[in-house]
Amino acid sequence: MSELTGRGAIITGGGRGIGLACARLIAERGGAVVLLGHDREMVEGAAATLRDDGLEATAVVADISDEADVEAAIAEAATVLGSIDILVNNAAIQPYGTVASMSPGEWDTVLGVNLRGTYLACHHALPHMVKQGRGSIVNIASVQGLANQARVAAYATSKGGMMALTRSIAIDFGRAGIRANAVCPGCIDAPMTHFSASETAPGREAETISQWGNSQPLGRVGRPEEVAEVVAFLASDRASFCSGAEFKVDGGLMASLGVALPD
Template sequence: MKRFEGQIVMVTGASRGIGMATAERFAAEGAHVILLANNADELKRTAGQFENQGYPVLPLCVDISDPNQVEDAIEQAVSILGRIDVLVNNAGIAWEEPFLDITDAHWQQMINVNLNGMFYVAQRVSRQMVKQMSGCILNMGSTNGLAGEENYAHYNASKGGVVLLTKTMALELGRYNIRVNAVCPGYIQTPLTESIDDAEFVGSYIRNKIPLGKVGKVEDVAGVFAFLASEDAAFITGESIVVDGGQLA
């Protein structure tokens, strides 16, 4: 039997990169996946790819930084599928920018998506899971939420907030049989990074920062999300699991 047969799994930021790989991993293991993303064209394309593979999906176009859109999407998902067993709270943004140059607008945008948006989705899904008296929530953190990096003050701050949000959720939701953990990737190659990082940069990064001598792939992160949602992780909550090839070590 597949690990997530009959389960309903919601993945935000599901139309590309780590989110898409994670949604595909859960679908391949038997889950009915709810795909949330804010780009309608990408979402339609991804949903079509999943359906062509025979995976049942429910695509919903949502801007997670808008609490009203989040509320409506979760109500719609529950009305159609009846429950949400796992939330992979993955959606986020990032860009490089010196601390002294960060504008108020850029600061607000980063916090609104990476921290506020994660809170809106997690809280609304948690309310449904409390009714079920069961669930698993997995927030997307980052090694940048555990150790600083130059030129990413707004991103670092948002991900640091996610780590402490995760711990507090775990403390408050455990009584409802809801587990909450964060996954904190390091440098992961995605279609976006491959388009902007040249071979020289990647080679230098690997040599100087990653003991395993390679960069991570989206499948590496998807596998950790799947493990944490499985019964093999039934006694793990409140943790931030680092996936970085040894970089922080």
């Protein structure tokens, strides 16, 4: 498939997991990608891996929660890509804590990366999209923005905010030719899931992730590539009438009441 040929894409948190899977698939379908991340070694290594496979990829190092960094990164990406047609906001962190246990500083850090970072990337990318009269923004939210597990108050709040932000962008910029959608993954075999399992059940990471997968109606954990398929679709013209929507990629998790009936 070459449906994204000539399109320039920025993927925040593009160095691993879902972000890297999105970058790879967009590039495989013809797009040129900029991987934006704060860990220089990781993001440059990821871009090099894509280039080794014959794909067009560039690394840009930036702290997504810092406005000056993001402004400079978007400007650099625009120069590298020629146009910013696709923005995938994937960068996120998920420390555990309740409203009572999490300090204001920790709360601000989570909201700073997950929600402020998404706002900043959109804020600086949107003028480019408006000028060219087209663009697709895909925000990687979470099923936790729809229904929460325990001890993820800041993360769930940030993801709920991302979905509200997505709707606002879709409404405010639709007439400018810009679409905005959110993707809500369930339990995916990605670094954040492994971190969560190690925090939740130290020493029983594999068992815990397997249990989480079994809780989804499809009975397994998802793959980053399965999320990327939805992202690439939303980035393409095949999704030309999709905007302001939330797409669940959760193995059916949110379709279930979670009530176990007797066999």
